[in-house]
Amino acid sequence: MATTIKLKNGSGAPLAGDLVQGEPALDLTNKRLYTENASGTVIEVGTNPTSLTTGTFTSTGIDDNATSTAITIDSSENVGIGTASPITPLDVFGKQRIYLNNTNVGNASSLQLTQDGTGDAAISFLIGATTEWLAGVDNSDSDKFKISNITGGSDFTATGMTIDSSGNVGIGTASPSAKLDISGAAPVLELTDTGSTASYGWQPTANDLRLFDFNASLERLRIDSSGNVGIGTTSPNATLAFGGSSDVAFNTSLGSTGTYGQIKAFNTLAPSNPATNIRFIRDVASVGNDGAICFDTVNTERMRIDSSGKLLVGKTSPSITTAGTEITSSSLLQSVSDTSTNLATNGGAVLNLCNTSATDGNFSNIGGYNSNGLVVSQMNFINLNHTSRTGAITLSTHNGTSLNEAMRIDSSGRVFIGKTSDNDNTAGHTLHSSGLVVHTRDSAFAAIFNRTTDDGDIAQFKKDGALVGSIGSNSSGGSPLLDINAATSGTSLMRFTTSGTERMRIDSSGNLLVGTTTEPSSSGSGSGFVETSFGRNQLRLAHTDNTGGSRSLLVFYAGTAGNLVGTVTASNTTTTYNTTSDQRLKENIVDAPAGNIDEIRVRSFDWKVDGSHQTYGMVAQELVNVAPEAVSQGETEDDMWAVDYSKLVPMMIKEIQDLRARVAQLEGA
Secondary structure: OOOOOEEEOOOOOOOHHHOOOOOOEEEOOOOEEEEEOOOOOEEEEEOOOOOOOOOOOOOOOEEOOOOOEEEEEOOOOOEEEOOOOOOOOEEEOOOOOOOOOOOOOOOOOOOOOOOOOOOOEEEEEEEOOOEEEEEEEEHHHOOEEEEEEOOOOOOOOOEEEEEOOOOOEEEOOOOOOOOEEEOOOOOOEEEEOOOOOOEEEEEEEOOEEEEEEOOOOEEEEEEOOOOOEEEOOOOOOOOEEEOOOOOOOOOOOOOOOOOEEEEEEEEOOEEEEEEEEEEEEEOOOOOOOOEEEEEEEOOEEEEEEOOOOOEEEOOOOOOOOOOEEEEOOOOEEEEOOOOOOOHHHOOOOOOOOOOOOOOOOOEEEEEEEOOOOOEEEEEEEEEEEOOOOEEEEEEEEEOOOOEEEEEEEOOOOOEEEOOOOOOOOOOEEEEOOOOOEEEEOOOOOOOOOOOOOOOEEEEEEEEOOEEEEEEEEEOOOOOOEEEEEEOOOOOOOEEEEEOOEEEEEEOOOOOEEEOOOOOOOOOOOOOEEEEOOOOOOOEEEEOOOOOOOOEEEEEEEEOOOOEEEEEEEEOOOOEEEEEOOOHHHOOOOOOOOOOOHHHOOOEEEEOOOOOOEEEEEOOHHHHOOOOHHHEEOOOOOOOOOEEOHHHHHHHHHHHHHHHHHHHHHHHHO
16 A cells, blocks of 8 residues: 555645555545546545545554554544554654645645644654654744753743744844844854864853854954954953954055055044044055055045155155155154244244253253164253243263263353353363354363365454455475465554554564564654565664663573673664673672783685685684683584674783783883
């Protein structure tokens, strides 16, 4: 016999292809029963019955030509398939399948369970006698569809999955509040890729939500109760926090210059317009590390870091002539385009440093450091007095032990080098804003002026832009000599003064005038002395005293005591050459012995220098033994010896006196 009962819900007889021999078909709508005979023809078992009544089958039911019962309908009208003791209206037991086959195109096959009362409409799945699942409509809970494990129970109290009338699906909850609502103790929504080993799960835990990598047993992402998102960290302390060695990458499409990924911050009052923006752009359309990072506010670029690492503020490309700020690892460049000529407006390229403390004497600074991170030099901007707004700039250098001030510009504009205040007696240099320069050095010269390569002016002196004189060098005679020059334009002369009064001058003719401004002459004008030029080689001494007395023109002193040894005096008519002979300067005064004038050799000779002939004269080397007081031998053996003929006069007088005495003696005899 057949092993399957097929029920057709509709009108008309089933087709021959719908049945096999001996297989029944029940048309419940028209209350007709059909089967297929041995020749393959569908026949009606009962013709248009008004009712179909079944009694109690007392046999073992409908068998399938086997030893077991295939279908059993008991007295309670329970139908059993694969069981002779059905306990429900339809009890299918064993390895059975129920097929719903609808041959009408467009109509769905369905199995409908109807509960006309207040109970549930559900299907129970029983595995053995211990594990039972229930799937169906829970009439007691707003007719929600549920799937529950009711092992040991009889209803939907142990809810596994719920679908409510809104289409919300709940797992672990009978009251889902979203399309998918999973509830439980730290529940996990696991997503597994069957084509790989990837397996990830979302899990709420301790008021946080985490994304877990089951394959690596690592947490990948966490959103805490404050809304902070952490990647690589379980304790995000910001809206977006990264931990460990996490990288953030924005991949732009290759080959498209200017395309970018970006981070935007929006104002809730203008959600369509970002208040700030960070863009990650490509500089050129090629593969490589050629990108830039741009920082925008109000849709305008304010700053960028280009592919070479330059930080550009107010400009998009590095150029010294483009306005904006450019910072590299080794330099800072600020360029502006401003027509202001007022320094107080800060209209030019500006670098501002501010110490916000109101303490007088505090400062801001720019420091230079070595590779060890130690300061070696420093520029300090000092707030001398916050109330009066006075300041100073100092430069400091490190000597290996301490940082010391090397130079200062004070609030008056004075520059101090090696000193901190305006004291002319303190070693150092002072440059005044008026043009005054002061150089002070202890126990040594205070300034050096050096000219290299050729001769010429080493220092020049000007008045109102016009040159009045210079000091230079002249090597025309071999070794460099010092030249002190008066200006060649106008009246060229050099004046020497003390206490504001002129004491000496060299006029434009080269005359040296001491105590006078004009050349002394027979007219009586001027006083002092002059060494004239133009080949005359004259030394003129003059005085303007017309009282008739003698006045000294030359005074000679000698010795460490400054003893007066002689003078040259002049009256209105005579000049006297005086050798000191004061009695107060002498002792052991006696009559001189007889002279030896006869031993003095008077000679005639020619001078080698010019061949001139001198008829009467003496040779110093011959005279030195006779009258050494009249001979000057010089200080070295190379010095030329000289004779002072005036020193022979006393000897001559003594000889004349002796001669006269002898003449008198002879005449008296």
